[in-house]
Amino acid sequence: MHSEQAGPGVKIAAGLGLAFLHLPILLIFLYAFTTEEKSYQFPPPGLTLQWFGVAWHRADIWPPLWLSVQVAAIATAVAIILGMLIAGAMAQTRFFGRDQISLLILLPIALPGVITGMALRSAFAMMDIPFSVWTIILGHATFCIVIVYNNAVARMRRLSGGIMEASADLGANGFQTFRHVLLPNLGSALLAGGMLAFALSFDEVIVTTFTAGQQSTLPIWMLNELVRPRQRPVTNVVAIVVFAVTFLPILAAYYLTRDGDATAGAGK
């Protein structure tokens, strides 16, 4: 038997690669505690907790935060409904145009955001639609659909058709089967997809700059601070919040969908 052992070269290169991916983010945390607010001096001359208080009392942070939460919540809700519908259609049946539809769902995140953003911007300009919360949501929901869809369709493929038939044999109609059989089995996948969609929307900046007009979501606020910094450590405090809002859903989504094989009906 050919022994499966990694050479030291592969090990070191893989380790360095992972370190390259993870170490930079730690600096965000360090700089939130620095006493130096005018530059990115390393090592920080001193450490302080004051920036968390300062950030809390900065009036310009709360409206963007609230707007981001609103946009992400509504976009996620729309994406969950639409994503679930497509997943339901695509999971079982084969039909004409199926491949084209799966391409259409994927396109909004496969093409660079600047194209989606510019396309929406052109459409709004041509139809004289003024920028509003809804123009932001329109864009976000569009690229969130695929996230929910991917999670839901993967779970549906693993579900055995047998449990649906059993439900029908026991006298449930389609809606009862959906409510009492399908939804409980899909639940964690939808939750995972919804959280990822929320994280994606909460953090999105490229499409948003084209569809927001004068309004600021939290990422747009951050972008402005990056281009014209003031009170730099406050930006770090906000960055930590944004990081947490995106980081925790990924972890949760991983644990929610990890045990997918234990889904009802999978064991044949």
Next chain:
Amino acid sequence: MLGTPAILPERGIGDRLTALFWRRPRVLLALLLIPPLVWLGVVYLGSLVALLLQSFYSIDEFSGVVKQEFTLKTYAELFRAQNLDIILRTVLMAALVTLASAIIAFPIAYYAARFARGRWKAVFYLGVMLPLWSSYLVKVYAWKLILAREGILTWIADHAGAGPLLARALDEQWFGGASLSTSPVGTFIVFVYIWMPYMILPMQAALERVPATMLEASADLGASRAQTFRSVILPLALPGIVAGSIFTFSLTLGDYIIPQIIGNSARFIGLAVYQFQGTAGNLPLAAAFAVVPIMIMLVYLGIARRMGAFDAL
């Protein structure tokens, strides 16, 4: 239970609809598909059509108003020297970023696919997914801290005695700037950092599909590790590498935040789109610029398809 009918009586609208869906599954399919397709069709495809239309309009040079008449004038502007420069610079950057990403991503994907088992498999998976998914702006910001003139890289270079070397490298015209965070190299590093994770998973999937028996056969036939790698693993994994490169290439092609925050303010396609639609108010030219990455990606996808990348996705 004698006398109970085999078919239950209908109890209401839900039952009647269920019967309809059972008899005509196409009706259910249509009902499921119509709302999302209307959304994607109207909002997304509609916008793309608007983008194309817009790119065939032009702007009146005197009044600055968009003239809604068909013209190729705006596309002709793309071929001006300074605009061609932007396109070439972006494509070159995307190619370099893709190449560097492939080199850094390969050992990670290779180790995760061939050697990581159980717990370590999960560690590698999360180790790739977390940076991939976590906040884009936060990651870019982290590099602004790292690359700053007074930042950690300069500090490390100074303490490792490489300070003068770094300073000399930054003096090179094509390479440097006032600091790493205002140099083209800085832009390149951050591009690689942000988009490289997208390459790992397709690569890993392709490497996992290489059968272990083939490696054993190769070893039995007397091939060294390097030979096996070169003539068995690499060709078999190539579709996966190309599939991963689609993401790094496409995403670098359209990014406009990174060159805006880190770099010497040389323009890239995305930045041009952003500036023409914003401060310059030239929507048609911005739209024409946005069509360029679509065209480049269509060519790229065509090539990738011929290399079998789509089967690896």
